[in-house]
Amino acid sequence: MLSETLQPQETFEAFKNSFFYGSRSDMSFKFLAHLSDDQASAFFQGLLAKLMDAYDGGDTAPVYEHIRQGQIISYAQEARAVYDTGPFTPMNVSLSQTRLMLLTSSGHFVDGDDPDPLGVENMTQAQAEQQIMCFIKESPALSAIPVDTPTDRLVVRHGGYDVQGARRDPNVSLPLQRLRELSVDGLFAGLSDPVYSFVGACSQVRLLKREAPGWVRRFKAQKVDAALLVPV
Numbered sequence: 001m002l003s004e005t006l007q008p009q010e011t012f013e014a015f016k017n018s019f020f021y022g023s024r025s026d027m028s029f030k031f032l033a034h035l036s037d038d039q040a041s042a043f044f045q046g047l048l049a050k051l052m053d054a055y056d057g058g059d060t061a062p063v064y065e066h067i068r069q070g071q072i073i074s075y076a077q078e079a080r081a082v083y084d085t086g087p088f089t090p091m092n093v094s095l096s097q098t099r100l101m102l103l104t105s106s107g108h109f110v111d112g113d114d115p116d117p118l119g120v121e122n123m124t125q126a127q128a129e130q131q132i133m134c135f136i137k138e139s140p141a142l143s144a145i146p147v148d149t150p151t152d153r154l155v156v157r158h159g160g161y162d163v164q165g166a167r168r169d170p171n172v173s174l175p176l177q178r179l180r181e182l183s184v185d186g187l188f189a190g191l192s193d194p195v196y197s198f199v200g201a202c203s204q205v206r207l208l209k210r211e212a213p214g215w216v217r218r219f220k221a222q223k224v225d226a227a228l229l230v231p232v
């Protein structure tokens with residue numbers, strides 16, 4: 001009877017491939033899937049050693065660098081798309097004269113303006129992670145965020161990545177505050193109001209064919225010269 005209740009053991013390969021949608025949703029470590037078992041094993045052994053060094057000495061910089069090097073090794077092995085053309089619409093004005101728009105796939109919205117994804121009111125982050133496979137079959141909802149929105153009124157929810165960092169500092173995926181500062185400094189002519197965000201884990205076909213054309217018309221109506229796209 002005991003053997004019937006035991007769950008099958010997770011293999012090391014399954015573990016390193018599990019940092020993905022709907023499983024271990026820590027997308028910071030999704031690069032592990034592109035490492036061989038030997039490379040991933042070496043990565044974890046090195047990470048544990050550097051964590052102990054950081055615990056003893058208080059210097060966490062080597063931990064960050066070790067993770068960064070793991071990402072470099074992984075993504076160097078990943079197949080890359082190759083494009084033989086340049087931008088569809090090259091910039092014809094200098095950045096200092098550009099009216100800029102911000103669009104992110106981070107899943108931010110203003111407190112009190114929840115898009116209620118999948119028809120669920122007050123969906124939690126945990127619920128979003130559990131229902132990620134439903135998200136990727138649905139059309140995305142575009143959230144408009146006024147430029148002067150205070151940081152403490154920004155809410156983020158996204159089933160495809162760990163939002164803890166974005167909650168601590170929204171600028172990591174919705175750099176609204178940084179762009180306001182750069183606009184004041186004159187780096188570009190102005191920031192279009194509002195800025196926009198949506199959950200990028202959605203049906204890409206519906207995004208491109210159903211939603212994007214209307215979004216583009218909306219953006220053009222704001223008379224912007226360029227858009228800053230922030231994917232997550």
